[in-house]
Amino acid sequence: MRRAGMERGEEGRGDNVASRIVMEAGCYRINQLDDPSRGRVFSGIQPTGVPHLGNYLGALESWVSLQGSYDSVLYSIVDLHAITQPQDPRQLRQNTLDMAASLLACGINPDRCVLFQQSQVSEHTELSWILGCLTSMPRLRHLPQWKMKSKQKNKGSVGLFTYPVLQAADILLYKATHVPVGEDQVQHLELAQDLARIFNNHYGELFPEPRALLSSMRKVKSLRDPTSKMSKSDPQKLATISLTDSPDDIGFKIRRAVTDFTSEVTYDPETRPGVSNLVSIHSAVSGLRVDEVVQQARGVDTGRYKQVVAEAVIQRLQPIRQEILRLRDDRAHLENILEHGAQKARELASPVLKEVRQRVGFH
Template sequence: PKRIFSGIQPTGAIHLGNYLGAISQWVKMQNNNEDIILSVVDLHSMTLPHDPKQLSRNILQMTATLLGCGIDPQKVVLFQQSTVLEHTQLCWCLSCICTMPRLAHLPQYKEKSKDLKDIPLGLFVYPVLQAADILAYKATHVPVGEDQVQQIQLAQDLARMFNSRFGETFPIPHTVITGAEFARLRSLRDPLKKMSKSDPDPKSRICMTDSPDEIVRNIKKAVTDFTSEVTYDQEKRPGVSNLISIHSFVTNKTVDEICSEAVNITTGQYKLMVADAVVSYLKPIQDKIEQYSSDPGYLKDILQDGRDKARNICANNLAEVEYKLGLRVKV
């Protein structure tokens, strides 16, 4: 049976990359009545030094954000990762079959550790916990942005290794990536980089909670190139093409429609059009996020309910893992 799992770190406001690349996909799958489990992966948000107060605020804020974006807790299982202990338990079991060189080669680890003097073990083990998230539910499909592909490959490898050593247990999870440019929305400041939460320059991204003024300012300042026509070419014109992708998403128009409508205007004028479209697309979502944020009691109830449902699903799977590993002593 098909089962979808995905996760998102509770790191403050999400940006359009998270929304286009991941969350909007989840909403679509939910509306197709698929079996989908979503986790606010708080344990993944403490691999680098963090502020505990901020983290607990962010867990609720992310919950409000997901609901505001259209995630329906009646249809999906939505829960906080650390409340389901099976994740860390399976993480340990998988750590014992994963090797250190396999982790050391992962690009996100290399990227995040390169400027650190002391590297936390958690940062290194991060992808094993991610594999545990997925495998604890025997998930078959994992919808994510392109930056997660290598980490899901690790989950696939660990599933295969576990199966071959201890007997068929986990399905091999497929990575599901959205089409076009949405799987890797680019930074507004440097279109060769992805839009990222950790970019120190807030002008590099559009956050779901940005005010209209901020959105207009950031899109106006988006780095493009020296050609003034509006044409789509991801390779040669990554900056404008990124704006066209965003525009196409928020208006539901094709890239061709957009370019033919914009034949007579400059990229400068075009930016204002994109900004307007983004502002009006985000407005109702922002209102809903704000509404949900004002009701922390409700958010906690949702997460608690989600935790119970998540546990119900993964407890059996962990019992099977324990059995296969020889941890269940029979007398």
Template sequence: MISYDNLGRVQSVNTSSPVSPPNGRVFSGIQPTGVPHLGNYLGALENWVALQDQYPSVLYSIVDLHSITQPQEPARLRNNILDMAASLLACGIDPERAILFQQSKVSAHAELSWILGCLTSMPRLRHLPQWKMKSKQKNEGSVGLFTYPVLQAADILLYKSTHIPVGEDQVQHLELAQDLARIFNNRYGDVFPEPRALLSSTRKVKSLRDPSAKMSKSDPHAGATISITDSPDDIAFKIRRAVTDFTSEVTFDPETRPGVSNLVTIHSATARISLEEAVSQARGLDTGAYKQLVAEAVIQRLTPIREEIQRLKSDAAHLESVLSRGNSRAQELAASVLSEVQRCVGFS
């Protein structure tokens, strides 16, 4: 069993069963959907980079198995995997401090997912938001989409992860992993620590064209989303066209002024200043002039990342080597846990 202090850190462990490192293990994954956007970077990846200094064991996976719940063109998927690897490295993921790997190269993910699926009821999965939202959009859903959360749970439990960085909209899926850890442990003995959520305090970046919605790659409006590889001209153009309102003064009021407040959030996050300081810097500026200030902050923050991505993408062999080393390290960790699970279940 694992006990935690009031900050959610692992405090003590029962060493009679192999567990993750005494100070915790972080796991998270990201789909290879091409280059991340500004919302991905500020909402998740920046936090991933910080966690490398806070925990002794960190794993980040490019979750390509998850990506094929939607149709994928094979050549594009292969390129997207390398693009995501380049993006993560450029954003600050250090393969010496974190294990960066490709999910499909560790077959234990799929085998543990099957075992956990046999412990999961269909009504439990039907109530999860991923299935309800995406199956409704398509009028029907695949078996892969339905069991997607079980594979997510397997991703986490396969490494005996203790801390999972998630957004508020992902908490229900983490709860399934917690439930499955308890169900497995009750049936077969203490194997999995119960993973805990690391909720990011970063504010969500909204669409530049519809500030009621999150920034998203799937947004049909080209000006709604800033990619981390956008040129300075593209960034300035998109922010200049961002939806605001008819009040010239800059204030932070997400309820009544969502568009302007979204710009304040972006300014604050990219310039690494408080919301109050961002508003203070806008004093005396109308929203048009403030947009230029926000654009300058975003450009300054993203330019070195964009340049590093371009450099890394020119050397596919290096990216493949980084992933290969990460795959081997992940396979080594996964093999011992899967072997333990197989013994518990009765496979060996």
């Protein structure tokens, strides 16, 4: 659950509009049309602090628009998932509040969705244990996150290994019908679909099989290595634009963005990934199509174009930045929102887990 998570497709606009869901290769791809679908959406994001530009354009904008497109929407700050990697407790608490502030500033509205902290709803972990008892170890070994992260560390915790089972529990606990994900997370959602079928076959029909929502937003690349995605963990500090970066910081980072020795502005991700990344960013923050951006930049060299892109990004992010900074100063307000969200989430989760417990034979 990507954290975030939604990406790729045609070079879309940044407008927050209702979305029509179109069946495509076993998933649903979000197109920006005006035929809202009904059902329940669930998605989670790890508490990594303030999101970056890639998180915002790749996932959070779509999260905002989904609030008006579905009968029920739940967004969780998944701190249980976060501790599969070592965490400083004080920093984890602060990162959770920073993420809450960021989501609110981006347009997540607690009156239109349920926004909550995962660890405050204990039903997640109990359902995860039950589903884990229906999951085989070979099935989990083949999932991409375990293969990638355990190889990087040359080891991996039990929590990291069973991470996808907790993801499945997050989704099934609320009988979610749709899950916004990135294409790199589709295999994890397939596990949730499999576990819904397995549980239903063992104990009777209970869980719907959730479907993936893939957005039309293109993935934002690193400003220093445009062949890789923008990432908060990138050791190069100039590679990533945070939503709380100052206008001066944004301007400096974009001026230092890697391009090439051709001065013309064109869009060709294969041969000119650096300039194409700037065009994609400009398109996303301005709401213009890629071809419109390129047309407007005709006759402008890449040095001047970087300034144009920086101005567009600053204009888009400045209100969000100011709201994040305001909300971060009101810790009690953020805690109150998360507490109320957890209460709403428990009201939805409790009867589902009660039914699960009864079917499994616990009472």
